[in-house]
Amino acid sequence: MTKITIDNRELEVPAGTTVLGAARQLGIEIPSLCYREGCDASASCLVCVVKINGNARLAPACATAVEEGMMIESETAEVHAARRTALELLLSDHLGDCLAPCFFSCPAEMDIPVMLRQIAAGDLRGAIATVKRDIALPAVLGRICPAPCEKACRRRELDGAVAICLLKRFVADVDLATAEPYLPVCETASGRKVAILGGGPTGLAAAYYLARAGYACTILDENAELGGRLLRETTPEELPREVLAAEIAQIARLGMEVQLNRKINAAAFNDLCGRFDAVLIAAGHAAREQADAFGVAATTKGIHVEHGIFRTDRPKVFAAGTAVRGKSMVVRSAADGKEAAAAIDQFLRGATVTGQIRPFTTKIGRMEGEELLRFAEGAAPDTREEPTGGLAEGYVPDEAASQAVRCLHCDCRGLHACKLRKYSAIYGADPKRFKGHRRAFVQDAQHAEVLFEPGKCIDCGLCIQIAAKAGEEIGLTFVGRGFDVRVAVPLDRHLGEALQKVAAECVAACPTAALAWKASRGVDLAD
Ligand code: SF4
Ligand code: SF4
Ligand code: SF4
Known part of the structure; x- marks a missing residue:
């Protein structure tokens, strides 16, 4: 047995174990794209680098065997920066839309x-x-x-x-x-209360997403009915009032309190701040004129908030929609309501308030x-x-x-399983950092079930190894040299002929969606 230390945790592993394998025994996730159990390590992606015994040069964990007394660091800023750079180099030549x-x-x-x-x-x-x-x-x-x-x-x-x-x-x-x-499943009631000033698209959307997250919402509106700018800025021909009423009723079914004809002055606002755990100002552009009364800073455009977080300079008071932006599309106001709800949820859970987290994506353009x-x-x-x-x-x-069915399905079929996307998000890789000239996007659909998108291939060679081990007659190979090396079907044959036995294994092993099921990416974005 060999005694080693990974991130200050000691363990003994059989001689010959790789650093990657040893880390996995400790439950430490060292990222890796090109390594797969049962395949030869190519150490080509260099995303799994670690620092060993304080050496200046980082080493790939997948291709380094443990040695007695080895001190391994996997979670330092230096290691993270190197992994980020390795991912950015892979992304520099990567051609795909994670999201449409x-x-x-x-x-x-x-x-x-x-x-x-x-x-x-x-x-x-x-x-x-x-x-x-x-x-x-x-x-x-x-x-x-x-x-x-x-x-x-x-x-x-x-x-x-x-x-x-x-x-x-x-x-x-x-x-x-x-x-x-349809009614969404709501989180268990948290016992926390949020007051929402304004029952227009921002306030209604915020109430919907806060109720989903388990908060008790009270909407206060100075008008005799809910709707705000939806009533003021549209005609009944454009927006039939029964449609608006039906959709508001759906939001109300999540269980919020509504107080109409409630004008909120300075004293009433202070009272809300005392009684509620958070307050959201979503009362439209006119709310800007009340900024002083609400005790929040404002610019000429609207109430001042931290970008993307919707937090004003008054504790536990948030603002969103046209109260902040001035004029904007209704869908922007509704999106603000959802995003402000996410920020308020983080605030009330005691988490770092980051606002809605933007998903990682690469873009074809x-x-x-x-x-x-x-x-x-x-x-x-x-x-x-x-x-x-x-x-x-x-x-x-x-x-x-x-x-x-006219949709071209521009989003990536391998979104959920893609390790390149997963680790790029974790390590904050910037897909544009080393971006150069882009190639044409190509899809090879000649296999009955598998789609091959060479622009998404990172040349890990796993599919080549798997096909060779399985004795595929045609299989896959690398062609070209240097930067132009790429995976291809040899002898001018096509993918349907190349992968007859192990298409499923190759799709499962592919660390990106270069090889993916044609029918996949069906339903869910909940990642
Ligand atoms: S292969 Fe991965 S990184 Fe590339 S487009 Fe698909 S999900 Fe995004
Ligand atoms: S074709 Fe479909 S996936 Fe592509 S941009 Fe249009 S709606 Fe979106
Ligand atoms: S297509 Fe093959 S070589 Fe390319 S990333 Fe997928 S498994 Fe690796």
């Missing part, structure tokens, strides 16, 4: 392609759950949102953007028409011409159609399904 372009253009960051796949599959209950994870008022926004997501839709360049906004509305309308519209045509190859050929009954009627189920 439409995701980043939706202020509420809704998982649009997942919703579209659920509509196409007829899973409307799943679709409303996807929608409401990020948008509390989808039937409302489905009627009045200018759909910035559609401006970023990759299919727009081809034959018209996917009808994202109308499809979201379809999902919400169908849900509201059911006997038991704009596609056009031949590249876009190749990317869209095999996609449903239908063009964008408006509802036959007119916009006021919206889509009927058949129309919705045929519009939903």
Whole structure:
């Protein structure tokens, strides 16, 4: 047995054990991409580096055997920086969209392609759950949102953007028409209380997500009914009032208290701050004029808050929406409500208040011409159609399904399993740090079940080893040299011929989604 120390913890392991293996015995997760049990270590990704015996040069944990008395450091700033750089070098040549372009253009960051796949599959209950994870008022926004997501839709360049906004509305309308519209599962009541000033899109969204997180919410509004700018800035033709009322009723079903005709002056505000655990000012642009009365700082635009956190300079008081921004899209106000709820939740749990954590992603960027045509190859050929009954009627189920299948599924099929993305997020890797000229994006769909996207390959060689060990007749190989080395099927054969026995093992071993199931990435973004 060999005695070693990892991060000040001693253990004995059999001679010949690697540092990576020893760390795993201690439950210490050293990241690794190119190593796999049963395969030869290539030590090519260098994400698993550690510091050994204080040596200046870091060593790959996957290819270093333990020695008696070895002192290993895995969690120092120096080691983390080296891992981050190794990841950034891999990302410099990485070509893929973890999340679709439409995701980043939706202020509420809704998982649009997942919703579209659920509509196409007829899973409307799943679709409303996807929608409401990020948008509390989808039937409302489905009627009045200018759909910035559609401006970023990759299919727009081809034959018209996917009808994202109308499809979201379809999902919400169908849900509201059911006997038991969707209600999320709420966390156990925390016993903490939040006062929300203003029952417009920001306040309503905040109440919805705070109630989901287990807080008792009280909405106070100076008007005789809830809705705020949704009532002031839209006509009943644009936004039928019964739709607004139905969606507010859904939020109220989560169990909040509503106080209407409540004008809040300085004394009343101080009282709220005393009685509630947190207060959110979401009373629209007019709230800026009350900043002095509320005891919070303001700029000419609105109440001053910390960026992304929505915290004012008064303890436990937050502000969001047009109270902070001045004018903005309604979907921006609703997104603010959700994000402020996330920040208030962190504050009330005693956690560091970071606001909503942005998911890690790499981006391909704009596609056009031949590249876009190749990317869209095999996609449903239908063009964008408006509802036959007119916009006021919206889509009927058949129309919705045929519009939903127009999505090109730009998001990555391996999002949840991808180790490159996981560790890039953990180590804060910047995908643009070493970014150079980008190649054309290519998909190889010649295998019946497996999709190969060479731009996502990190040349770990695991699939080559697995195919060779299994005796695949054609298998895979490296071609090219130096920076141009890449994995390919030899002898001008195709992937379907190359992976006949061990396609599943290769997909499971691939540390990215370079090899992924065609049908995967079905449902969930909850990572
Ligand atoms: S392979 Fe990983 S890093 Fe690359 S696009 Fe897919 S999820 Fe993102
Ligand atoms: S084609 Fe689909 S996934 Fe791609 S941007 Fe458009 S809606 Fe989003
Ligand atoms: S395709 Fe093969 S070589 Fe490329 S990352 Fe996946 S397993 Fe490694």
